[in-house]
Amino acid sequence: MAIRNVRLEGDPILRKKSKEVKEITPKIRVLIDDMLETMYEKEGVGLAAPQVGILKRIVVIDIGDGPLVMINPRLVREEGSQTGDEGCLSVPGKAGQVTRPNDVTVRYMDEDGEYYELDGTELLARAICHECEHLDGKLYVDIVEGGLHDVVPEEEE
Ligand code: ZN
Numbered sequence: 001m002a003i004r005n006v007r008l009e010g011d012p013i014l015r016k017k018s019k020e021v022k023e024i025t026p027k028i029r030v031l032i033d034d035m036l037e038t039m040y041e042k043e044g045v046g047l048a049a050p051q052v053g054i055l056k057r058i059v060v061i062d063i064g065d066g067p068l069v070m071i072n073p074r075l076v077r078e079e080g081s082q083t084g085d086e087g088c089l090s091v092p093g094k095a096g097q098v099t100r101p102n103d104v105t106v107r108y109m110d111e112d113g114e115y116y117e118l119d120g121t122e123l124l125a126r127a128i129c130h131e132c133e134h135l136d137g138k139l140y141v142d143i144v145e146g147g148l149h150d151v152v153p154e155e156e157e
Pocket of ligand 1: 134
């Protein structure tokens with residue numbers, strides 16, 4: 001496994017549409033492992049493949065309940081709304097208010113080619129929406145309400 005370089009806002013690759021994954025090759029498995037390692041290293045809640053420069057429809061998420069790997073994720077239900085602070089590993093040190101659905105269902109394939117439908121609320125719903133938008137070249141800064149603010153890192157005890 002390896003830590004991959006995270007592309008930052010302004011990099012044109014973040015604005016491109018990612019392609020569906022047709023086959024889970026050994027190279028895809030390595031990419032997924034590297035994405036998970038990179039997300040944990042950078043202390044992110046999620047990471048999408050275009051953020052490491054690969055235009056494939058793969059996202060990884062961990063809101064603290066263990067890793068989720070979603071290949072070709074597609075939102076099939078969106079309900080309610082929530083407004084809260086959101087950040088992105090491609091926009092380091094910043095956060096801003098974003099309104100998202102509060103309750104979603106996402107359909108996706110895992111790394112073994114099995115299909116799943118997962119319901120997510122609150123932070124998980126936010127993370128799913130945020131990461132899926134990366135696959136269409138969208139960033140949260142496009143829909144932020146009231147601008148970005150600096151995030152002060154928590155002091156380590
Ligand atoms: Zn992001």
